[in-house]
Amino acid sequence: MRLVILGGVAAGTKAAARARREYPDADVTIVTQDEYVAYAGCGLPYFVGGEISEAKELIVRTPDEFKQENGINVLTRHQATRIDPATHEVQVRDLTTGTDSLFPYDKLIIATGAVPILPNIDGITLKRVSTVRGLTDAKKIRALLDTGKLKTAVVIGGGFIGLEMAENLGRQGLHVKVVELKAAILPGFDPEIAALAQKHLLEHGVEVFTGEAVTRILGNAHGEAIGVETNARTLEADLVILSAGIRPNTEVAAAAGINTDHRGLILVDEYLQTNLPDIFAVGDCASVRNRITGKDTYSPMGSTANKTGRVVVANLFAPTEAFPGVQGTTIVRLFKLNAARTGLSTDEARDAGFDVETVLVPTPDRAHYYPGNRMIITKLIADKPTHRLLGAQVIGEGVVDKPIDTLALGIAMGITVDQLSGMDLAYTPPFASALSSSLVAANVMLNKLAGKLRGVSPDQLALDDPMLQLLDVRSEPEFLISSIPGAINIPLQELLQRRDELEPTRPTVVVCKVGRRAYSAALQLQRLGFTDVRILDGGMTGWPYETE
Ligand SMILES: Cc1cc2nc3c(=O)[nH]c(=O)nc-3n(C[C@H](O)[C@H](O)[C@H](O)COP(=O)(O)OP(=O)(O)OC[C@H]3O[C@@H](n4cnc5c(N)ncnc54)[C@H](O)[C@@H]3O)c2cc1C
Numbered sequence: 001m002r003l004v005i006l007g008g009v010a011a012g013t014k015a016a017a018r019a020r021r022e023y024p025d026a027d028v029t030i031v032t033q034d035e036y037v038a039y040a041g042c043g044l045p046y047f048v049g050g051e052i053s054e055a056k057e058l059i060v061r062t063p064d065e066f067k068q069e070n071g072i073n074v075l076t077r078h079q080a081t082r083i084d085p086a087t088h089e090v091q092v093r094d095l096t097t098g099t100d101s102l103f104p105y106d107k108l109i110i111a112t113g114a115v116p117i118l119p120n121i122d123g124i125t126l127k128r129v130s131t132v133r134g135l136t137d138a139k140k141i142r143a144l145l146d147t148g149k150l151k152t153a154v155v156i157g158g159g160f161i162g163l164e165m166a167e168n169l170g171r172q173g174l175h176v177k178v179v180e181l182k183a184a185i186l187p188g189f190d191p192e193i194a195a196l197a198q199k200h201l202l203e204h205g206v207e208v209f210t211g212e213a214v215t216r217i218l219g220n221a222h223g224e225a226i227g228v229e230t231n232a233r234t235l236e237a238d239l240v241i242l243s244a245g246i247r248p249n250t251e252v253a254a255a256a257g258i259n260t261d262h263r264g265l266i267l268v269d270e271y272l273q274t275n276l277p278d279i280f281a282v283g284d285c286a287s288v289r290n291r292i293t294g295k296d297t298y299s300p301m302g303s304t305a306n307k308t309g310r311v312v313v314a315n316l317f318a319p320t321e322a323f324p325g326v327q328g329t330t331i332v333r334l335f336k337l338n339a340a341r342t343g344l345s346t347d348e349a350r351d352a353g354f355d356v357e358t359v360l361v362p363t364p365d366r367a368h369y370y371p372g373n374r375m376i377i378t379k380l381i382a383d384k385p386t387h388r389l390l391g392a393q394v395i396g397e398g399v400v401d402k403p404i405d406t407l408a409l410g411i412a413m414g415i416t417v418d419q420l421s422g423m424d425l426a427y428t429p430p431f432a433s434a435l436s437s438s439l440v441a442a443n444v445m446l447n448k449l450a451g452k453l454r455g456v457s458p459d460q461l462a463l464d465d466p467m468l469q470l471l472d473v474r475s476e477p478e479f480l481i482s483s484i485p486g487a488i489n490i491p492l493q494e495l496l497q498r499r500d501e502l503e504p505t506r507p508t509v510v511v512c513k514v515g516r517r518a519y520s521a522a523l524q525l526q527r528l529g530f531t532d533v534r535i536l537d538g539g540m541t542g543w544p545y546e547t548e
Contacts, residue, residue, distance in 0.1 A: 001026040003316070004090055004105040006080045006252075008032035009041060009134075010302050011283025012111035013061070014309030020070045022313055028072045029103065031092050033079035036135045037063060042302045044138040045161070048145070049168025055139055083108065083256035085276045107278050107316045110253050110266060111309065114246040114284035114300050119156065123217025128225040129240040132165055144239060150174055154228045154237035156214050158185030160332050162243035163197075166206050167334050169239070177235050178208045179228065181244075185210065186339065188328055190346050190379060192360070192458040193339065193393050195544035200337040209233070246300055248285045261287065265298055271319040272312040280315070282308035291325035291412060292344055292390060293352045299326040329408045336397045338376075340404035343391030343411040346381050346457075355384040357448055358457060360538035361441040362514040365398025367429035374398030377542045378441040380407075380417070387416040387449060394437070403438045417445045444515070453519060455537040456509055458544060469508040473521040474540070482540065482547040484511065492517045495524055504530045511536040511543075 003019050005012045008030040016028050030037065038060040046052045063074035075092070081100070082091040090103045116131040118124055128144060130137050144150060153169045155162045158180030170176045178185065178201070184194040185208055198208045209230065217240055218227040225240045248264045259267045259275045266274060266281040270289065273280050283305035287296040304326055314321035331340035349356045358381050364373040376396030382389050392407040394400040410420055421442035427434050435443070447453040462468060463486060472479055472487040479489040490498050492512070502508065508530055510518040518535040525533045536543070 002104060002106045003028045003109070004103050005030045005109045005111060006032070006090070007111035007113050007283070007285070008034065008037035008074060008076070009039065009113060010305035011113070011309035012109065013038040014306050015109050015111065015282060015312055016066070016072050017070060018310050018313040020072055030066070030072060030074045031078045031080055031090070031103065032074070032076055033095060034134060035076055037061070037066070037074055037076060039135050041134065044132055044135070045164035045168045047138050048132070048141050048165065049171055055135055058135065080112075080252055083252060083279070085256055085279065088278065105278070108280070109312060110279065110281040110285060111283045112249045112252070112285045115249045116242060117245045117247050118242060119214060119244050121214060121216055123219055123225065124242065126217055126219040126225045127223050128238060129217055129242065131242045132161055141239070141241075145172060150238040152236045153177075153239040153241065154179060154235050155241040155243055156228070157243035157245060158208060158210065159187055159243060159245065160330065162241065163201070163332065163334055165241050165243060166201065170204060170206050170335070174239070176206045178206060179212050179214050179230055179235070180208060180210045181213050183211050186332070188330065188345055189339065189341055189393055190459070192538070192542065192544055193379060193395050195459070196377070196395055196542070197334055197337060197339055199544050201334060204335040246284070250285050253281065253285070261296065263298060267296065270322040271315040272308055272323055273315060273319070280312045282312045288323065289325035291327050297326065299328070301330065303329070327408065327411060329404065331401055331404060337395065338397070338400040339393070339395040340400045341391070341393040342404055342408035343389070344381060345391055345393070349381050349383070349390045354390060356390070357382050357384050357445065358537070359441055359444045359448060359455065360457060360542045361437070361444050362538055362541035363437040363440050364433065365396065365437065366431055367433050370429040375541060376400055376403070376437055377538055378403060378437050380441045380445050382417050382445055382449070384449060387418055389415050389417055389420060403436070407438055417442050417449065421446055453522065454534040456534045457537050458542060461509060461536060465507070467506050469502055469506045471502065471508055471510045471521065473510055473512050473517050478513065484543060485546060485548050487511065492521050495521055499528055502530070504528065507532040509534050509536050512539050514539045514541050
């Protein structure tokens with residue numbers, strides 16, 4: 001078999017390595033236009049930030065190693081320019097010599113990945129303006145930082161890569177600002193979780209401007225970036241990072257008659273086969289199925305690229321191994337804050353037609369008395385009629401990867417909140433609480449689903465509603481440190497004596513630190529005849545907005 005693979009980063013090299021094991025006699029060739037192959041793109045921000053000191057640490061295997069250890073031919077700086085499905089040939093240009101040659105294939109795997117979307121503004125070709133896609137970009141940025149002359153940076157785009165870059169530049173002492181076109185950073189997270197991340201970034205000196213568009217990059221007489229203009233302000237910037245999203249790199253595939261969608265994403269079936277015989281597509285250039293909605297989706301993730309690169313090899317001769325799809329599991333570290341998600345967000349769940357209930361529950365990540373415990377906030381999203389768990393987000397300074405992976409597994413298996421509540425999870429004080437964070441969140445959700453508790457998410461709290469009675473039941477000292485504007489403070493112990501200070505017919509939202517006291521207060525108020533009582537989900541711990 002002559003197997004030709006286009007693209008040699010994550011998906012392409014994964015496929016090549018497995019193909020070599022499965023088909024020892026195959027002639028396997030990777031064609032890639034890049035200078036580097038098999039590097040860890042996900043590690044680039046940490047190389048820029050200096051946590052990874054040498055670029056070579058990110059290179060998993062060199063072309064020579066592929067040849068010597070695996071018998072795989074790797075052609076770097078070779079670009080596939082045309083695929084001819086009829087003759088089973090790929091035309092390839094040697095980017096060094098400019099010569100073209102034809103590569104016949106029996107099976108073709110397209111793993112041409114994605115390219116950054118460049119905003120259509122003046123100044124993007126200035127020096128000290130860079131995307132962050134490959135090692136070449138990362139080395140260029142690292143070299144600029146090593147001059148020691150950069151003081152300020154603007155990151156255009158508040159997605160994962162932009163924010164990882166903001167963190168890594170900020171950790172090196174640069175004054176970093178992020179400009180994001182959408183209303184919130186961290187796509188895929190719910191707004192109040194993204195707002196918590198934004199607050200944390202600000203606490204670490206990274207200011208984020210949401211709902212703002214960069215209109216121009218400003219340069220000096222040497223052709224170097226010195227700032228950006230947005231539709232609202234001018235920001236100084238010795239370095240501008242373009243991180244405004246990516247698009248699938250699929251022009252060559254589309255020109256060959258391979259089906260793509262409106263985004264240019266190559267459409268594949270569950271066996272990762274395109275509409276054309278013997279042509280497959282994997283990684284950032286191909287669609288995958290969302291395992292909850294069943295719809296085609298874009299998952300430009302290293303995790304997806306590696307998995308699809310592996311699975312595709314089983315299907316080269318017959319549809320053997322279906323790729324089960326993705327559910328949007330991701331994780332990011334921003335200074336001391338960790339944020340992770342899996343499954344559907346609240347809006348995604350509603351858009352998919354579910355009748356949604358949510359909870360936002362702060363807990364320590366291990367026993368509250370054990371040294372080193374840190375707060376995490378768990379958001380669960382469930383379907384009201386069936387109690388099926390649809391999504392989860394966990395954010396905080398504590399450990400979030402363990403709960404999110406547990407929840408991801410549960411969601412993949414179609415778990416209900418009731419089943420989650422009964423899970424036998426590991427417990428000892430240094431690692432968890434007797435009721436671990438996910439189980440506490442499941443129990444709060446069950447109370448909500450049973451109608452025992454009504455809540456309001458921080459982003460839905462209508463502070464401007466003149467009828468709203470916002471009751472803070474924490475102690476007076478806690479209240480004085482920080483409170484939500486307009487809140488009335490009646491500590492839980494005084495609630496019964498001071499109930500006349502409240503009006504039973506007005507909508508009442510009760511808040512405390514994490515929700516426990518607010519729940520008790522809400523139950524008391526309901527018994528006293530208050531008609532519309534809700535608690536603020538997440539309490540003050542999960543409140544990401546202004547305080548007094
Ligand atoms: C800074 C950064 C941080 C990231 N962090 C994470 C993370 O923490 N977690 C996570 O899951 N994912 C992360 N990702 C995403 C992850 O790196 C990508 O999903 C992954 O690299 C995709 O691999 P791929 O092989 O599909 O495509 P790519 O990595 O895009 O590789 C495709 C290759 O194909 C080559 N190519 C394109 N067209 C042609 C052609 N016509 N002929 C020949 N060669 C061609 C390209 O030059 C490129 O070398 C991050 C990405 C970046 C950039």
